[in-house]
Amino acid sequence: MLRLLSFALLLATWWVAATIAGSAKLPPPSAVLAVAVAEAKSGALFLHLGATLARVALAFTLSMAIGSALGYWMGRSRLANRLGDPWLILLLNLPALVVIVLAYIWAGLTEVAAIAAIAINKLPTAVVTLREGARALDPSLDEMAKVFAFPRGRILRHVLLPQLAPYIAAAARSGLSLVWKIVLVAELLGRPNGIGFEIGVAFQLFDIPLLLAYSLSFAAVVLVIEAVLVQPFEQRASRWRLRAA
Amino acid sequence: MRLEVDIRSKSYTSANGKRQEVISGISFTLERGELGVVVGPSGCGKSTMMRILAGLDSNYEGRVSQPAGARLAMVFQEPRLLPWRSVEDNVRLAAPDVAEDRLAAIFGVLELEAHRSHFPGELSLGLARRVALARAFAVEPDFLILDEPLASLDDVLAARLRDEIATLVASRPMITLLVTHSMDDAARLGDRIFLLSSRPARLLRAMPITVPRAERGEETVAAIRADLARRDFSMS
Numbered sequence: 001m002l003r004l005l006s007f008a009l010l011l012a013t014w015w016v017a018a019t020i021a022g023s024a025k026l027p028p029p030s031a032v033l034a035v036a037v038a039e040a041k042s043g044a045l046f047l048h049l050g051a052t053l054a055r056v057a058l059a060f061t062l063s064m065a066i067g068s069a070l071g072y073w074m075g076r077s078r079l080a081n082r083l084g085d086p087w088l089i090l091l092l093n094l095p096a097l098v099v100i101v102l103a104y105i106w107a108g109l110t111e112v113a114a115i116a117a118i119a120i121n122k123l124p125t126a127v128v129t130l131r132e133g134a135r136a137l138d139p140s141l142d143e144m145a146k147v148f149a150f151p152r153g154r155i156l157r158h159v160l161l162p163q164l165a166p167y168i169a170a171a172a173r174s175g176l177s178l179v180w181k182i183v184l185v186a187e188l189l190g191r192p193n194g195i196g197f198e199i200g201v202a203f204q205l206f207d208i209p210l211l212l213a214y215s216l217s218f219a220a221v222v223l224v225i226e227a228v229l230v231q232p233f234e235q236r237a238s239r240w241r242l243r244a245a
Numbered sequence: 246m247r248l249e250v251d252i253r254s255k256s257y258t259s260a261n262g263k264r265q266e267v268i269s270g271i272s273f274t275l276e277r278g279e280l281g282v283v284v285g286p287s288g289c290g291k292s293t294m295m296r297i298l299a300g301l302d303s304n305y306e307g308r309v310s311q312p313a314g315a316r317l318a319m320v321f322q323e324p325r326l327l328p329w330r331s332v333e334d335n336v337r338l339a340a341p342d343v344a345e346d347r348l349a350a351i352f353g354v355l356e357l358e359a360h361r362s363h364f365p366g367e368l369s370l371g372l373a374r375r376v377a378l379a380r381a382f383a384v385e386p387d388f389l390i391l392d393e394p395l396a397s398l399d400d401v402l403a404a405r406l407r408d409e410i411a412t413l414v415a416s417r418p419m420i421t422l423l424v425t426h427s428m429d430d431a432a433r434l435g436d437r438i439f440l441l442s443s444r445p446a447r448l449l450r451a452m453p454i455t456v457p458r459a460e461r462g463e464e465t466v467a468a469i470r471a472d473l474a475r476r477d478f479s480m481s
Contacts, residue, residue: 143299
């Protein structure tokens with residue numbers, strides 16, 4: 001209820017601001033909605049949203065999988081940590097734009113280059129978070145698993161993953177918000193479709209309703225995915241804590 | 246099938262760089278079906294020795310020979326349960342092949358039947374210790390290590406759990422090693438009692454008890470305790 005009220009307040013503010021600024025600079029919500037409906041009817045909106053979502057899904061999965069494995073390894077092995085740390089610091093501080101531009105130069109304006117660039121941008125944060133998780137693993141449970149001769153799969157599923165789940169959820173949460181931002185830049189610079197590409201077109205035409213229609217549709221999808229996928233996973237991961245309390 | 250232990254020396258480097266010797270000579274053997282009790286002053290290195298026997302620490306001088314392929318189970322000083330799995334899952338994960346009637350029997354003896362679906366965080370320490378015992382017995386081990394399983398429990402509960410351990414140990418032939426600082430536990434449960442010195446631990450005396458466990462009355466227990474007290478840690 002409070003959320004709806006807050007949202008209504010946002011719309012009202014927008015409306016007032018649009019009236020003051022004039023529709024050339026800031027079109028009112030109704031105009032943006034009309035453009036969004038038109039784009040949706042022609043199918044363009046869904047095509048571009050789909051392209052962007054596919055890139056997000058691929059880059060996110062790739063960087064989470066590799067980042068988690070690397071982070072776990074670096075948290076468990078001192079040698080791996082020493083070897084990987086300089087690379088990690090470099091990657092963490094490398095601007096997203098540099099990675100994207102270099103990827104396009106080296107691999108061409110291809111889908112592989114775009115997805116790789118997005119994944120590389122997200123990778124170091126996943127590594128850092130999972131490294132913390134691996135460092136916080138309880139050694140007494142490792143010993144228990146060893147004494148009772150747990151096979152690897154059982155250790156992973158019942159001993160390690162439950163301990164790492166909060167860290168994986170945190171990495172997913174922060175990583176996803178990073179990917180949402182970077183994917184548009186990658187599309188703007190070198191893809192012929194996707195939300196980022198459309199925003200680029202709208203920018204060149206100074207078409208503010210089109211720009212807002214795509215941006216807000218994208219934001220709406222992000223919100224839904226956060227609410228439907230990420231938050232339930234976080235809650236499920238800490239279910240046993242709630243029961244225990 | 247027997248357990249042969251010969252730990253000549255175990256030391257580690259402490260945080261301030263000093264070399265500390267924890268064990269300076271412990272050797273004994275234990276046959277299948279025997280329950281050995283290790284008694285020693287607290288902090289003498291009993292737990293270190295148990296970690297070596299459990300294969301968790303291989304950085305020592307000497308030799309420990311376990312029968313090949315022996316199934317190991319251990320009750321640690323703390324329960325060490327998986328907090329995100331139920332009581333029953335905790336036991337089943339360690340003992341996936343346990344038959345339902347065997348599991349029910351163990352839960353029955355330890356009075357855990359009502360707690361099967363509870364999470365460890367919902368249990369008292371006494372209950373959690375019983376779950377750790379249930380887990381160890383459900384494995385049907387050939388070699389069972391009990392590291393102060395009765396510590397920090399009240400006398401009544403400790404006495405009951407001790408009887409339950411005796412019942413479970415009698416239910417199958419295995420090598421059992423119990424660490425305790427309670428002379429009473431030692432006198433009531435042990436087939437052989439190993440007295441350790443204070444740190445660095447060495448074996449002061451290996452004392453066989455000839456009266457079978459089930460036939461020990463209060464007088465026998467008192468006599469064993471008196472015998473133990475005569476060669477107590479003052480020696481070290």
